[in-house]
Amino acid sequence: MHIQExxxxxxxxxxxxxxxxxxxxxxxxxxxxxxxxxxNRCITSQMIKWFSNFREFYYIQMEKYAxxxxxxxxxxxxxxxxxxxxxxxxxxxxHYNKGNDFELKYTVL
DNA sequence: GAATGGCCTG
DNA sequence: CAGGCCATTC
Numbered sequence: 585m586h587i588q589e590x591x592x593x594x595x596x597x598x599x600x601x602x603x604x605x606x607x608x609x610x611x612x613x614x615x616x617x618x619x620x621x622x623x624n625r626c627i628t629s630q631m632i633k634w635f636s637n638f639r640e641f642y643y644i645q646m647e648k649y650a651x652x653x654x655x656x657x658x659x660x661x662x663x664x665x666x667x668x669x670x671x672x673x674x675x676x677x678x679h680y681n682k683g684n685d686f687e688l689k690y691t692v693l
Numbered sequence: 694g695a696a697t698g699g700c701c702t703g
Numbered sequence: 704c705a706g707g708c709c710a711t712t713c
Contacts, residue, residue, distance in 0.1 A: 596704090611696080629696080630705085636698065637704055 591630060595621065599631060600680040603638045638680070645675055 595618060602609060602617065609617075611628050621627060649672040653664055666673055677684070 608698090625695085632697070633705070639698090640700085641704095 590627060591621065595631075596634065597682075597685065599634050600638065601686050603635065603642075603680055604686070607635070607639055607642070609635060641679060642676070645672060645679075648672075 598618070606613065611623075611632065614628070614631050615621075615623050618631075649666075658664060
């Protein structure tokens with residue numbers, strides 16, 4: 585009876601988690617990962633748009649992080665380390681993994 | 694023409 | 704995030 589009209593919050597959350605693995609998912613990949621969605625032109629473009637927005641946010645944060653590092657006097661890229669207590673980590677995790685549905689360890693760039 | 698990406702706005 | 708617009712690609 586619930587024939588899934590469009591995309592719901594759960595789909596959005598799932599898409600955000602997917603972003604950790606694919607920043608440019610093809611429409612075919614999306615269709616494969618969301619079998620419970622009746623894809624049509626609108627739905628597809630909407631989800632494609634989501635990832636576009638995800639990327640925008642992601643790059644803005646990275647640029648902010650980079651600028652901060654530069655102003656902090658960092659000259660060697662190898663000195664750039666992101667740990668779970670880093671601000672960039674907090675921001676990205678909050679945006680893409682609110683509620684910690686995905687268990688994150690730590691990441692070193 | 695439709696599908697995407699980038700950029701900008703609200 | 705959604706809307707709109709322009710450029711690129713096919």
